[in-house]
Amino acid sequence: MSAPETPAAPLAFATRQLHAGARGFDAHGARTTPIYLTAGFEFDDIGDGESRFADPDTGYSYTRVGNPTAAAAERRIADLEGGIGALLVGSGQAATSTALLTILEAGDHVVAASAIYEGTRELLRSDLGRLGITTDFVDDPRDPAAWEAAIGPRTRALVAESIANPRGGVLDIPAVADIAHRRGIPLVIDSTLATPYLLRPLELGADIVVHSASKFLSGHGSALGGVIVDAGRFAWAAAPGRYRQIAGETGPDGLTFVERSGPRAFLDAARRVAMRFGPSPSPLNAFLLLQGIETLSLRVERQSQTAGVLATWLESRPEVSGVDYSGLPSHPDHDLAERLLPRGQGALFSFTLAGGRAAAEAFTRAVRLFTPMTHLGDVRSLVLHPATTTHAHRTDDDLRRIGVGPGLLRLSVGLEDAADLVADLERGLHAARRVAGVAVREAVPA
Missing domain, CATH: 3.40.640.10 (Type I PLP-dependent aspartate aminotransferase-like (Major domain))
Structure with missing residues (x-):
C-alpha cells in the first residue's frame, strides 16, 4: 500500500x-x-x-x-x-x-x-x-x-x-x-x-x-x-x-x-x-x-521602494510644505501602514509646493520623466494637479477641508531609475523656485 x-x-x-x-x-x-x-x-x-x-x-x-x-x-x-x-x-x-x-x-x-x-x-x-x-x-x-x-x-x-x-x-x-x-x-x-x-x-x-x-x-x-x-x-x-x-x-x-x-x-x-x-x-x-x-509583484515592489525614496527626498526640500505618504513617519496613518502594508506603502503619493498653483504649473512644465496626465499605476511616472482636474468641481472650502490645495501634486511612481527621477524632481523644483521668487541656490542641468 x-x-x-x-x-x-x-x-x-x-x-x-x-x-x-x-x-x-x-x-x-x-x-x-x-x-x-x-x-x-x-x-x-x-x-x-x-x-x-x-x-x-x-x-x-x-x-x-x-x-x-x-x-x-x-x-x-x-x-x-x-x-x-x-x-x-x-x-x-x-x-x-x-x-x-x-x-x-x-x-x-x-x-x-x-x-x-x-x-x-x-x-x-x-x-x-x-x-x-x-x-x-x-x-x-x-x-x-x-x-x-x-x-x-x-x-x-x-x-x-x-x-x-x-x-x-x-x-x-x-x-x-x-x-x-x-x-x-x-x-x-x-x-x-x-x-x-x-x-x-x-x-x-x-x-x-x-x-x-x-x-x-x-x-x-x-x-x-x-x-x-x-x-x-x-x-x-x-x-x-x-x-x-x-x-x-x-x-x-x-x-x-x-x-x-x-x-x-x-x-x-x-x-x-x-x-x-x-x-x-x-x-x-x-x-x-x-x-x-504576470509581473505585478516585481513592479509594485520596485515602485513602492522608489516612491519611499522620492517621498523622503521631497520632505527635506524647502520648496515643499508637506508630503502625504504613509511610508513616512510624519504621515498620520504611518502606524497603520507599518501594520497592514509591510511589503510597501504603494507607488502613489502627493506633495504640496509652497508656491501654490503657479509653482505647480511651473513644476509640471519643467519635468521630463513625470508625464502630466490623469492615469496612475503605469510603468512610467506620472504627475497630476488634482485641484484643476479630478477635484475641479469641488468648492474652495471643500478643497481646504480635504487638504487638496492649489500647490498639491499627485505622483504615480513608475519603474524608471530612482536617481533619474530625483533629478527630474529637482528640475521641477528649480522651476517652482523661480516662479515663487525664491533664490536659486544651485544650477540644474537641462
Missing part, C-alpha cells in the same frame, strides 16, 4: 500571478491565454443553447455574458485576492457601479469614507442620489464612532479605499469590517492602489473588493478594465427583505440567487447586473490585463 501523498505547499504570490487559472481550458493547448475575440459562440443544438442560457457554467453564449479570456483573468485575480471568484468588467468605475447596483435599491443608504476617489464620490453623491440612494461621508475614517454614528436603518453598504487617492490615507480595514458585520452590512473596499501584492482586504474582513484593473494590475497603461472579487462569506439572507436582488427575488426556477448559487450568490447576481447594463470588457483588454499581472 503506497503512502498517502503529502499535500503540496501553497504556492507563493509570484508563482500564482503566472499560473493561477491559466491552464486546461483551451482545446488546442495554447500556453498563453488566447484572445477569444468574438461576439458570440456556436451552439451544438437548441438544447445546448438552452442549457448555456440557464447556466453560464455549462458554456459560453455571448461575450457580454462571459468570455474565456475574461474568465481566465477572473480566475487569476480571484486567486491572488483570496476570493471565491471574480467578475471582470470594462473599467474600474464599472466595477464600483456594478458592485453597488447589485446590493442597493431606491431608498437605501451608503456610508463611505470621505477620502475616496472623486469618481466614486460623485457616483455615490450624484448619480446614485438621483436614483433615490443616499450617502453619508465619514470625514475621519479612523474614528469607529464616526462610522457607527453614520449607519442608519436603511444602510446597506460601507465603502472605502484601502489606500486613499490622492493623499494616501490607510484604512483600518479590520476595525471597519467589525463595525460592518456587527450591523449586518457588507464592507466594499476599492484596493486599486494597494493591489493584492501589498494588501488583501478579504483576509482582513472585507466582503467585496473592487479594482480599476487599468492601473497597477495591468501596469502598462494600454487598456481599460475593472474587476470585482467576492469573499463569499457575507450572509445576504440573514436579514429578510434587506438585499432583495440577491436573497429575495426569485428567478424562473423559483429560487433566489442565495438558494441557487450559495456562496457565489453575490457574484452571480452581479454578473446579471453587468450583463443588463452592458459594461463588458474587451477580450483583448482581458488578455492585456493577464500579461500585466
Whole structure:
C-alpha cells in the first residue's frame, strides 16, 4: 500500500500571478491565454443553447455574458485576492457601479469614507442620489464612532479605499469590517492602489473588493478594465427583505440567487447586473490585463521602494510644505501602514509646493520623466494637479477641508531609475523656485 501523498505547499504570490487559472481550458493547448475575440459562440443544438442560457457554467453564449479570456483573468485575480471568484468588467468605475447596483435599491443608504476617489464620490453623491440612494461621508475614517454614528436603518453598504487617492490615507480595514458585520452590512473596499501584492482586504474582513484593473494590475497603461472579487462569506439572507436582488427575488426556477448559487450568490447576481447594463470588457483588454499581472509583484515592489525614496527626498526640500505618504513617519496613518502594508506603502503619493498653483504649473512644465496626465499605476511616472482636474468641481472650502490645495501634486511612481527621477524632481523644483521668487541656490542641468 503506497503512502498517502503529502499535500503540496501553497504556492507563493509570484508563482500564482503566472499560473493561477491559466491552464486546461483551451482545446488546442495554447500556453498563453488566447484572445477569444468574438461576439458570440456556436451552439451544438437548441438544447445546448438552452442549457448555456440557464447556466453560464455549462458554456459560453455571448461575450457580454462571459468570455474565456475574461474568465481566465477572473480566475487569476480571484486567486491572488483570496476570493471565491471574480467578475471582470470594462473599467474600474464599472466595477464600483456594478458592485453597488447589485446590493442597493431606491431608498437605501451608503456610508463611505470621505477620502475616496472623486469618481466614486460623485457616483455615490450624484448619480446614485438621483436614483433615490443616499450617502453619508465619514470625514475621519479612523474614528469607529464616526462610522457607527453614520449607519442608519436603511444602510446597506460601507465603502472605502484601502489606500486613499490622492493623499494616501490607510484604512483600518479590520476595525471597519467589525463595525460592518456587527450591523449586518457588507464592507466594499476599492484596493486599486494597494493591489493584492501589498494588501488583501478579504483576509482582513472585507466582503467585496473592487479594482480599476487599468492601473497597477495591468501596469502598462494600454487598456481599460475593472474587476470585482467576492469573499463569499457575507450572509445576504440573514436579514429578510434587506438585499432583495440577491436573497429575495426569485428567478424562473423559483429560487433566489442565495438558494441557487450559495456562496457565489453575490457574484452571480452581479454578473446579471453587468450583463443588463452592458459594461463588458474587451477580450483583448482581458488578455492585456493577464500579461500585466504576470509581473505585478516585481513592479509594485520596485515602485513602492522608489516612491519611499522620492517621498523622503521631497520632505527635506524647502520648496515643499508637506508630503502625504504613509511610508513616512510624519504621515498620520504611518502606524497603520507599518501594520497592514509591510511589503510597501504603494507607488502613489502627493506633495504640496509652497508656491501654490503657479509653482505647480511651473513644476509640471519643467519635468521630463513625470508625464502630466490623469492615469496612475503605469510603468512610467506620472504627475497630476488634482485641484484643476479630478477635484475641479469641488468648492474652495471643500478643497481646504480635504487638504487638496492649489500647490498639491499627485505622483504615480513608475519603474524608471530612482536617481533619474530625483533629478527630474529637482528640475521641477528649480522651476517652482523661480516662479515663487525664491533664490536659486544651485544650477540644474537641462
